[in-house]
Amino acid sequence: METIRQDYFFWRMVHYLVFQKKYRLLEQGFREVWLEDENMKPRRIVRLVRVDIDFSSWVKRDVLQSVKQFELVRKQLRLGKLEGENIYISVYPPVDSWDDINKPYFESRKKRTIVSSSIIDSAKANETELPPAPILQSIEEMETAIFHLKEQIRVEGKRREEKEKSFFFYGKPFATVMLLIVISIMFYFLERHGSSTSVLTLIEFGAKYNPLIEEGEWWRLISAMFLHIGFLHLFMNSLALFYLGSAVERMFGTGRFLFIYFIAGVSGSLASFAFNEQVAAGASGAIFGCFGALLYFGIVERKLFFRTMGKSVVTILIINLVFGFAVPMVDNGAHIGGLIGGFLASFVVQLPKLKHSIKQLVFLGVTFLYVVSLYWFGGLNEHKASNPILEVQIGQEYLQKEEYELAYPHLQRAVNLDADLPEATFLLAYAEAMFENYERARELLLQTISLRSDFHEAHYNLALVYYELGEIEEARAAVSRALELYHDDIYLELEKKLK
Structure with a gap:
């Protein structure tokens, strides 16, 4: 009779923690239940075990084994720290000394998982904070009450699980x-x-x-x-x-x-x-x-x-x-x-x-x-509003398509925004040359070279502009400088032509 009373007490305690304290059901077994208190910081996991204990040695072994289980739960829940608690529900306490069971156990030196344990026997059952229960006289009444408690706990755990899943599967993508x-x-x-x-x-x-x-x-x-x-x-x-x-x-x-x-x-x-x-x-x-x-x-x-x-x-x-x-x-x-x-x-x-x-x-x-x-x-x-590099990039793409009129405003805007950008003055000079504005092209190319003296393309284009202006000596000097900086067959052809 005392055994069935402790069974009844065990399931009343689980029922109380789930429905009154709002613990989350992690696992429900025949004589072992895992619950999670999500409101605690660090997170608290409670393991309730219904077992009749004879000697404390069994409890010590079980506690040490449970520490590994608590650590596994901590990793599964992705928690930084975890406080675990073993609560053993037994008819009688162990016959030998079990004081050291109450001390906390650590999973490792980092102490991320801390596990404490306690034993509640028939004498201590009345000292718990459980609300009063109806007085049941027969074993059949207790077994029926236990069945209903277990079923309510199972249904509540399933309900919470389905509610959580519903958050992630409301619609389809x-x-x-x-x-x-x-x-x-x-x-x-x-x-x-x-x-x-x-x-x-x-x-x-x-x-x-x-x-x-x-x-x-x-x-x-x-x-x-x-x-x-x-x-x-x-x-x-x-x-x-x-x-x-x-x-x-x-x-x-x-x-x-x-x-x-x-x-x-x-x-x-x-x-x-x-x-x-x-x-x-x-x-x-x-x-x-x-x-x-x-x-x-x-x-x-x-x-x-x-x-x-x-x-x-x-x-x-x-x-x-x-x-x-x-x-x-x-x-x-x-x-x-x-x-x-x-x-x-x-x-x-x-x-x-x-x-x-x-x-x-x-x-x-x-x-x-x-x-x-x-x-x-x-x-x-x-x-x-505008970026000179972006304007240069747009202007260059227009030049590659030989759409000089569309390229010109972007290149002019780039020079206005940053007159010290050699790529901008170089490409604008190319556009000016396409419009046969050779005087302006020469001015821009000289500015380009002053900004970057090793810009061999600018020296070559300057030679072409000098040639168009009839300034042959200057053209020869410009193409010679281009060849000094970079050997190119096109540069050689222009040099031969000028000679």
Whole structure:
């Protein structure tokens, strides 16, 4: 009779911890139950064991074995530290001394896992904080009560597990797949009509280009999200979108995901417009918006977030941001802008099963102000309006296509922005020569050589300009200098011609 009473007490204690203390059920066995107290810092795991103990030696062996099990649980839950507790429910305490069982055991010198143990026998059962239970007289009544307690615990554990799973499987990633298809199709068209690394092709297909956005082509803030610069850029962003986009769309559903994605993408484009003068393209801002959505989930469901994906998400995000600051070519403004945009947009739409609240309207207003502020600052920030290197790059591509009239304003703008940039004065001189403005071309080439004396192409072009102006001696001197710097058959032909 005393044995069945302790069985009943054991399952009452488990029931109390699960329903009253809100412990999470990790594992339920016949005579052993593992529970987790998520509110404790460091995290606390309780192992309850129903066993009738004769000698303390058995308990010592079991405690030492349990320490390894607690350490395994710590690693599975990705916890920095863990406090474990063994609670043995026994009819009688061990017949020999067991005082040393109460001392804490450590998994290693780092003391990441600390395990304490205690024994509750029939005499101590009445001293626990369990609420009073109905008085049961017969063994049959106790067995029936135990069965109901075990079933309630099992159902509650299953209910919590299904509830947690429902956060990650609300929707299906239809939109993510469609976005990947559209991005791939746009990359194909870029390569077919020029090159995805060509600035002119990117601008033609809708990349973010500040001067044209300032002239009213605001749609570039959206179209830039579907363009990528080179196959590696496409591959890395597609891979990130496949994993992050799928996760966010499953959690939020397709409609909410698209709202988050486009708000983040536009925010990223606006941040790039406000802080970066380069031609930009890519889905990075929208992808970082998915990071923002996952961080929102971490705020709403903090325990579940850090128990599942939290540490990985935060680590990957930090690595990407640090990489963005370390590598000049990465548009980190777009990344951070998209991250904030996605975070705010997630508060607007919320997780599907949350009740609507006034906070959504508040965050809708905050999101609107955020987007408008980026656009407003972009209009005021004159430092991002033009970049001489970018203008040189555009002008050079036009020159390669022999579209001199289109190249000229970009090269002139580059010289105006940075008169000490030898590439700018060199290419502008070439354009002036094509228009037969040889006096201006000579002036620009002399300026180029003064900036970089070893610029052999500039010496060769100067020789050509001198030849057109009829200054043969000067032309001979210029081509000789070009040959001193670099041996080229074309230079030799001009030298022979001048002789």
